[in-house]
Amino acid sequence: MSNAYDVIVIGGGHNGLVAAAYLAKAKKNVLVLERRPIVGGSVVTESFGDGFDVDSVWTGGTLRPDIIRDLKLELPASTAPTAPLSARSPFISLQSDGNHLVLDADPVKAAESIKRFSEKDAGRWGEFVRFMDKAANVLDITYATLMPRLPRNFSLEEGYGLLELGLDLRLMGRRDMLNFIRALPMTAQELVEEYFESEQLKAALASVAIHGSTLGPMSAGTGYTLIHNWLNRGGPAHVNVGRAGGITQALAEAVKACGGEIRVEAEVASIQVDMYKCKGVVLANGEEIFADTVISAADPKQTFLSLVGPMNLPPEFVWKTQSIKMRGSVAKIHLLTDEGHGIPDGTVALAPSIKYLEKAYDAAKYGEISKQPYLEVTSVPVRESAKESVVSIHFQFAPYALKHGTWTPRQAAAVERETVERLAIDILADHFVNLKSSIVNSRTITPHDLETIYGLTEGDLNHGQLMLDQFLFMRPIPGWSNHKTPIDNLYLCGSGVHGGGGVSGAAGRNVIKVLK
Amino acid sequence: MFELKRTPFHERTSKLCLPQNWRRWAGYLVAGSYELTLDREYWAIRNSAALIDVTPLMKYIIKGKDASRLLNRVVTRDMDRLKVGQVYYTGWCDEEGKLIDDGTVARLDETSYRLTSAEPNLRWLAMNAVSLDVEIREVTDSVAALSLQGPNSRAILNRAAAESVDGLKYFRLMQNKLDEIPVTISRTGYTGDLGYEIWMDAEDALRVWDRLMEAGADYGIMPVGILAMDMARVEAGLFMLEVDYTSASQAWIEPQKSSPFELGLDWTVALDKPGYFVGRRALEHEKRAGSAWKLMGLEVEWEGMERLFKEVGLPPQIPGMAVRESLPVLVGDVQVGYVSTSTWSPLLKKYIALAHLQRPYYEAGTNVRMEITVEHHRQHAAAKVVKLPFYEPEWKKK
Numbered sequence: 001m002s003n004a005y006d007v008i009v010i011g012g013g014h015n016g017l018v019a020a021a022y023l024a025k026a027k028k029n030v031l032v033l034e035r036r037p038i039v040g041g042s043v044v045t046e047s048f049g050d051g052f053d054v055d056s057v058w059t060g061g062t063l064r065p066d067i068i069r070d071l072k073l074e075l076p077a078s079t080a081p082t083a084p085l086s087a088r089s090p091f092i093s094l095q096s097d098g099n100h101l102v103l104d105a106d107p108v109k110a111a112e113s114i115k116r117f118s119e120k121d122a123g124r125w126g127e128f129v130r131f132m133d134k135a136a137n138v139l140d141i142t143y144a145t146l147m148p149r150l151p152r153n154f155s156l157e158e159g160y161g162l163l164e165l166g167l168d169l170r171l172m173g174r175r176d177m178l179n180f181i182r183a184l185p186m187t188a189q190e191l192v193e194e195y196f197e198s199e200q201l202k203a204a205l206a207s208v209a210i211h212g213s214t215l216g217p218m219s220a221g222t223g224y225t226l227i228h229n230w231l232n233r234g235g236p237a238h239v240n241v242g243r244a245g246g247i248t249q250a251l252a253e254a255v256k257a258c259g260g261e262i263r264v265e266a267e268v269a270s271i272q273v274d275m276y277k278c279k280g281v282v283l284a285n286g287e288e289i290f291a292d293t294v295i296s297a298a299d300p301k302q303t304f305l306s307l308v309g310p311m312n313l314p315p316e317f318v319w320k321t322q323s324i325k326m327r328g329s330v331a332k333i334h335l336l337t338d339e340g341h342g343i344p345d346g347t348v349a350l351a352p353s354i355k356y357l358e359k360a361y362d363a364a365k366y367g368e369i370s371k372q373p374y375l376e377v378t379s380v381p382v383r384e385s386a387k388e389s390v391v392s393i394h395f396q397f398a399p400y401a402l403k404h405g406t407w408t409p410r411q412a413a414a415v416e417r418e419t420v421e422r423l424a425i426d427i428l429a430d431h432f433v434n435l436k437s438s439i440v441n442s443r444t445i446t447p448h449d450l451e452t453i454y455g456l457t458e459g460d461l462n463h464g465q466l467m468l469d470q471f472l473f474m475r476p477i478p479g480w481s482n483h484k485t486p487i488d489n490l491y492l493c494g495s496g497v498h499g500g501g502g503v504s505g506a507a508g509r510n511v512i513k514v515l516k
Numbered sequence: 517m518f519e520l521k522r523t524p525f526h527e528r529t530s531k532l533c534l535p536q537n538w539r540r541w542a543g544y545l546v547a548g549s550y551e552l553t554l555d556r557e558y559w560a561i562r563n564s565a566a567l568i569d570v571t572p573l574m575k576y577i578i579k580g581k582d583a584s585r586l587l588n589r590v591v592t593r594d595m596d597r598l599k600v601g602q603v604y605y606t607g608w609c610d611e612e613g614k615l616i617d618d619g620t621v622a623r624l625d626e627t628s629y630r631l632t633s634a635e636p637n638l639r640w641l642a643m644n645a646v647s648l649d650v651e652i653r654e655v656t657d658s659v660a661a662l663s664l665q666g667p668n669s670r671a672i673l674n675r676a677a678a679e680s681v682d683g684l685k686y687f688r689l690m691q692n693k694l695d696e697i698p699v700t701i702s703r704t705g706y707t708g709d710l711g712y713e714i715w716m717d718a719e720d721a722l723r724v725w726d727r728l729m730e731a732g733a734d735y736g737i738m739p740v741g742i743l744a745m746d747m748a749r750v751e752a753g754l755f756m757l758e759v760d761y762t763s764a765s766q767a768w769i770e771p772q773k774s775s776p777f778e779l780g781l782d783w784t785v786a787l788d789k790p791g792y793f794v795g796r797r798a799l800e801h802e803k804r805a806g807s808a809w810k811l812m813g814l815e816v817e818w819e820g821m822e823r824l825f826k827e828v829g830l831p832p833q834i835p836g837m838a839v840r841e842s843l844p845v846l847v848g849d850v851q852v853g854y855v856s857t858s859t860w861s862p863l864l865k866k867y868i869a870l871a872h873l874q875r876p877y878y879e880a881g882t883n884v885r886m887e888i889t890v891e892h893h894r895q896h897a898a899a900k901v902v903k904l905p906f907y908e909p910e911w912k913k914k
Binding site for chain 1: 643644
């Protein structure tokens with residue numbers, strides 16, 4: 001085994017693997033270093049030793065179609081954003097009377113369900129979907145455009161990309177362009193209220209906006225996160241749920257097929273910097289590996305504050321990196337169940353009203369676990385045609401920073417962990433009476449687990465909150481939005497940079513453009 | 517209501533400051549001069565001994581396992597070479613290699629240092645201390661400081677202090693006692709003469725003052741204000757923040773900023789020290805590419821000045837103190853720089869100035885013209901570019 005490479009990629013999550021696959025395809029001698037025994041990062045399907053496979057963190061994902069095409073990935077057709085409507089699973093918003101709102105991927109079918117809540121809303125659904133699809137498309141193009149390093153730098157080269165983006169924006173048509181720009185800073189509540197009157201539909205959409213963010217539907221900028229999640233899911237529902245790890249497994253295969261190397265259980269302890277040039281990495285076991293280029297798919301805080309170290313970085317940069325808002329507040333509860341829990345297929349949300357969601361978020365503001373949380377539930381058979389299935393519950397809000405109590409694995413932490421698990425099961429059991437009796441086993445992942453096991457600082461699924469002051473040229477921090485860092489030959493490609501957030505691979509793809 | 521702070525010596529200085537010539541310095545009130553003209557105070561610095569209250573200097577104690585790592589990261593000099601009991605003069609820069617401030621770093625023991633600066637730097641120090649095991653404490657108010665400058669300063673200290681300062685070398689410090697009062701004495705100053713700075717607890721300030729005045733009586737000691745020091749520091753080629761350069765953290769526009777190279781501090785930029793320090797990359801680049809500006813001395817030709825004044829029927833008018841006014845410097849009719857401080861040097865009998873000059877006009881020997889005002893009319897006096905300092909007595913370092 002050689003210990004010098006063209007490129008080292010730190011972190012074998014989806015973005016790291018996308019970058020590595022592109023590089024391997026370009027005949028670069030590339031090495032991916034993954035801390036865990038399995039690649040995938042937070043897009044992983046794994047067993048916790050009790051035999052049942054779980055989508056630990058992300059329950060689904062849609063790599064950008066150009067990535068699938070470029071890398072010739074063999075993914076189930078239904079996980080592509082271009083999947084036919086008939087192959088997609090629905091979004092189901094639970095109602096206490098059992099009269100659930102079902103948003104089918106087919107707008108006509110969805111309108112039928114909406115009609116039960118509001119005739120008027122049903123009539124506007126098609127228009128809303130068209131706008132959201134258009135807005136998501138422009139966001140997709142934005143995410144493929146390198147941002148200028150404002151306010152530090154603005155080169156002509158960087159300007160061209162923006163010109164193209166401006167043109168695409170204009171091609172939306174004057175009205176949609178203005179609506180798009182206007183939607184970004186709006187609250188999700190305001191945005192959906194411009195279209196709809198029924199609380200059930202508005203809340204269902206608002207839940208998509210706040211999914212994964214520590215924001216409520218009345219927070220500014222949730223118009224943007226609604227479009228962002230719409231883009232990354234291909235609509236309100238995950239295009240397909242379960243087996244998200246298949247995405248990263250396919251990417252790992254693509255890396256290896258092109259001659260790239262992947263090492264698991266290879267934790268990077270530090271990025272080696274000589275003056276301000278990156279030389280390689282040192283692993284936790286002391287092994288030194290050299291490379292001309294190092295790309296970190298870890299989040300910016302982890303990359304700079306712990307791997308590079310503040311002493312190797314300019315003070316203003318350190319200060320700004322420290323100020324990146326992470327603030328994770330998601331817990332995951334996985335239940336192994338026998339048949340008969342009664343939870344339908346698809347993306348099932350507990351989001352009865354906008355106020356309910358906002359109150360769930362209020363708890364997070366004060367460092368408390370939501371007593372009445374927003375839940376998103378998916379259930380997947382443990383294996384094909386098996387009766388048993390895994391019910392995965394996305395629990396919001398369980399803030400990383402608790403005012404009372406602690407997530408750290410001590411006595412007290414067990415209490416918090418059980419609180420979240422019990423709350424999730426109890427609340428869900430109100431809707432599915434057979435759920436409790438169907439549970440065979442359970443496993444809860446706290447925000448602290450997300451940090452320690454999956455390397456997500458403060459348990460933030462997006463490597464930095466998707467907020468208006470942390471997007472476009474301000475992601476990860478102003479002046480450093482185009483994957484470059486103050487260290488020569490060190491680049492970022494994780495979710496924490498522009499294009500990142502969610503499971504799209506855009507950040508991993510984009511970094512290739514700045515590597516020269 | 518906003519009120520300027522009074523130094524621990526105010527009890528004495530306020531009774532001595534007969535012309536009520538008070539100046540502001542870093543939020544403190546200090547004596548500009550103790551007499552109506554500066555002559556006697558200036559000559560005390562150069563001929564006998566001057567006692568100057570320099571308490572307003574910002575002072576920081578930097579202490580802990582990583583104290584030298586923090587300083588090595590912040591300042592441009594190599595802190596690994598600074599021995600216990602030694603003092604370094606140094607500047608520190610922002611990431612673009614532009615000077616933020618300058619001052620001295622004294623190594624008090626293995627893991628503690630005292631940093632002085634002109635402007636507050638606590639936030640900057642804290643920002644640079646992320647992940648370091650170090651304590652940063654501002655002690656500006658609790659540590660009083662006196663500067664004893666002039667050829668007689670050594671004899672006075674030897675008379676006043678418990679231990680002789682004969683062995684105290686230039687830019688070294690020692691612990692000593694004056695009347696049983698523990699003090700730190702460093703052989704440093706801002707006049708370019710033989711001189712010392714005495715650091716003490718603020719509570720002991722008056723007793724130290726009295727002891728020095730008493731011991732110095734036979735040696736011509738005089739309380740001296742900061743205006744006479746201002747003349748002396750120009751002769752010594754020493755520049756001042758916010759007068760001769762603008763801090764990178766205060767500048768409105770890029771051209772207002774200066775690099776250490778541009779201010780002639782090449783010797784303080786240790787590009788041979790290991791690892792990153794703030795501004796290193798930009799400084800390396802400037803070192804290779806050369807500097808666009810340089811701080812040099814200017815000597816105004818007396819005959820030319822005399823002629824200009826003679827035309828209006830006057831003898832040459834010279835300011836009685838250092839002038840902190842920007843004056844254009846020209847070659848032909850093209851402006852090639854500016855003077856930031858100018859003064860009459862009573863000792864050299866020359867009109868001298870600190871000038872910022874553009875390449876290639878900063879070479880010593882270049883003939884330039886400096887703007888002077890003759891009876892309300894702008895005129896230009898011939899001047900020559902010279903190396904700094906203007907004045908360096910052999911006893912400064914001996």
